[in-house]
Amino acid sequence: MKLKPIALVAASLCLAALTAQAQPLVQAQQAAAPGMALVPVVDKANAAQSFKLGPLVIEAPWARATPGGARVAGGFMKITNTGKLADRLIGGTLPVAGGVEVHEMSVSGTVMKMRRLADGLEIKPGQSVELKPGGHHLMFMELRSGLKAGETIKGTLVFLRAGTVEVEYRVAPIGAQTRGGGHSHH
Numbered sequence: 001m002k003l004k005p006i007a008l009v010a011a012s013l014c015l016a017a018l019t020a021q022a023q024p025l026v027q028a029q030q031a032a033a034p035g036m037a038l039v040p041v042v043d044k045a046n047a048a049q050s051f052k053l054g055p056l057v058i059e060a061p062w063a064r065a066t067p068g069g070a071r072v073a074g075g076f077m078k079i080t081n082t083g084k085l086a087d088r089l090i091g092g093t094l095p096v097a098g099g100v101e102v103h104e105m106s107v108s109g110t111v112m113k114m115r116r117l118a119d120g121l122e123i124k125p126g127q128s129v130e131l132k133p134g135g136h137h138l139m140f141m142e143l144r145s146g147l148k149a150g151e152t153i154k155g156t157l158v159f160l161r162a163g164t165v166e167v168e169y170r171v172a173p174i175g176a177q178t179r180g181g182g183h184s185h186h
């Protein structure tokens with residue numbers, strides 16, 4: 001019972017961290033001409049890294065920089081299961097975090113809801129799951145120090161079947177919607 005207020009504060013911080021600036025991205029996607037191929041512009045600093053663990057491929061892990069004093073941060077990536085058996089992302093570690101949880105965020109009417117997935121996130125054989133702002137994400141809990149944009153942070157992911165893999169998160173600016181910062185470069 002003693003922990004309840006702390007959990008609520010963490011949840012609301014998480015919501016604020018994950019929902020900021022959602023609108024511009026949606027508009028940008030809608031602005032693209034139908035049928036036109038979108039060619040991603042990749043500069044060297046933003047080049048996506050991928051990590052392999054058995055049949056699992058983890059692409060482009062990134063995290064969001066934290067505003068001063070924030071105790072939680074979101075982690076995002078794409079995970080593909082090239083195998084024949086389902087697996088589950090159940091957690092991980094990050095040196096500056098007291099814990100790493102798998103969270104789900106959903107919209108119910110106008111209310112954003114977030115919850116911890118105690119059984120983790122299933123990745124079915126032959127399928128990809130994207131952890132992204134506004135959806136499934138990793139939540140880095142009890143941060144001992146803030147995450148700064150431009151940093152690279154090593155951590156691990158833990159899967160129920162495949163086990164543990166080391167990954168590297170690129171830290172994008174506060175409120176970023178994508179690994180590259182969520183805005184176009186001019």
Ligand SMILES: [Cu+2]
Nearest residue numbers: 014103114139
């Ligand atoms: Cu969360």
